[in-house]
Amino acid sequence: MxxxxxxxxxxxxxxxxxxxxxxxxxxxxxxxxxxxxxxxxxxxxxxxxxxxxxxxxxxxxxxxxxxxxxxxxxxxxxxxxxxxxxxxxxxxxxFQNPDNQIVATVVEEDVAFGPENLGLAPEEIRKRVDDALKAVGMYDFREMEPHKLSGGQKQRIAIAGIIAMQPECxxxxxxxxxLDPKGRKEVMSTIKSLHDDLGMAxxxxxxxxxxxxxxxxxxxxxxxxxxxxxxxxxxxxxxxxxxxxxxDVPQSTLLSMRLGLKDEVLTPVECAEAIINDWK
Ligand SMILES: Nc1ncnc2c1ncn2[C@@H]1O[C@H](COP(=O)(O)OP(=O)(O)OP(=O)(O)O)[C@@H](O)[C@H]1O
Ligand SMILES: [Mg+2]
Structure with a gap:
């Protein structure tokens, strides 16, 4: 294998x-x-x-x-x-709906739920919860009530609950x-950092x-x-x-095709570059 x-x-x-x-x-x-x-x-x-x-x-x-x-x-x-x-x-x-994934009334208790079920020592749980909250940029919210958070913040708490279990994937x-566009951005950049910084699949x-x-x-x-x-x-x-x-294909891909640009384009930056190349 x-x-x-x-x-x-x-x-x-x-x-x-x-x-x-x-x-x-x-x-x-x-x-x-x-x-x-x-x-x-x-x-x-x-x-x-x-x-x-x-x-x-x-x-x-x-x-x-x-x-x-x-x-x-x-x-x-x-x-x-x-x-x-x-x-x-x-x-x-x-999952999709952050409200269905939050089980506790305090953020850090929610994140601790998974590691507690693994039967870890209290110090280890504390460390994992703090690390997970920092990894999703929600450490400062650890004592808050989850229902007071935005959708994107709640979803980051749900993600923290998973990473506190230290999965490989x-x-x-x-x-x-x-989520609204801001929440989407927050969550996407969190996901990206799990991959880039923590090496998670x-x-x-x-x-x-x-x-x-x-x-x-x-x-x-x-x-x-x-x-x-x-x-x-x-x-x-x-x-x-x-x-x-x-x-659909990405908007930038579509736009570059409509403009008849030769370069294969995926992102707005590539689209801008392709337009400049086309003018040259
Ligand atoms: N609980 C269920 N009982 C019976 N059929 C189901 C159930 N869940 C999904 N299906 C069927 O299984 C197939 C795949 O569904 P699935 O939910 O995996 O698709 P999906 O790609 O996630 O769709 P969506 O984009 O709507 O979330 C579909 O034909 C769906 O109708
Ligand atoms: Mg689905």
Whole structure:
């Protein structure tokens, strides 16, 4: 086994159908997906509504178990029920709605919830909570009541709760979708620093193409399958295919195409450069 692989999907199928009949294919929410998440990866997952992104994320830490194929975390298959807690410690999940993820009435107690369940010593818990709050830029808010915080701040608390468990990989399922632009920015820069500064592998599901271009690798899902995967540049140059499955390409890519610029453009800065190059 490749020792750098933290999370491995090996030809994974999952259906929500309760009864499956011999000879009749069920409705596969995830269908034949193989994907490796390595140490230090920064992966964006895109796909139209119902393409299987949330199902994929829940398969990653044993919230759901594959019907066929295997998901493993550091070599441990998610079917091993005795290891479920270990698996969730290695691969943490952050969901869409911050309000559904906060359990305590004080910020630092909320962040301490996970490490307390790991049975760690009080000093270790204290240190992890402080470090996690600092990592998401919320240390000064540690004694506040979570319900008084903005959406972006609450989501950063939810992220702190996960990083206090010190996972090697964090999976975020549209964790910026319910936030205003400021909250989105806060959360995206937090996610980026988990990757850049703490070396965590990050898998983030998003509908926002401008967030997706920040990733090192983009995976596009369609009807439960992986349709495209590669660097943002490789993926977003398939403009027709991306639009066929109901997605957009980044605004800068679109603008540069409309302007008939030759350079392959992903970001506003590249777009500006391409316009200047075109004038020369
Ligand atoms: N709890 C459930 N019960 C039955 N079917 C479900 C359930 N959750 C999802 N599905 C179905 O599984 C398929 C994949 O859904 P999933 O939620 O994984 O997609 P998604 O890409 O996360 O969509 P969205 O962008 O809307 O969040 C869809 O056909 C969906 O209808
Ligand atoms: Mg979803």
């Amino acid at each position: 490749d020792k750098d692989v933290i999370l491995k999907f090996d030809n994974v199928y999952f259906t929500y159908d309760e009864e499956t009949q011999d000879g009749i294919e069920p409705h596969w929410a995830v269908s034949g997906v193989s994907l490796d998440v390595h140490k230090g990866d920064f992966i964006a997952v895109l796909g139209h509504n119902g393409s299987g992104k949330s199902t994929l994320s829940k398969l990653s830490n044993a919230i759901l178990i594959p019907d066929k194929g295997q998901v493993s975390v550091n070599g441990i298959p998610t079917t091993d029920e005795e290891q479920t807690m270990t698996i969730r410690q290695h691969v943490g999940m952050v 964090i999976v975020l399922d549209e964790s910026t979708a319910m 990050v898998v983030f599901i998003t509908h926002n193409m401008d967030e997706a271009v920040m990733a090192d690798k983009v995976v596009v899902m369609e009807k439960g399958k992986i349709l495209l995967s590669g660097t943002p540049r490789e993926v977003f140059m398939n403009v027709d295919e991306i639009r066929r499955v109901g997605l």
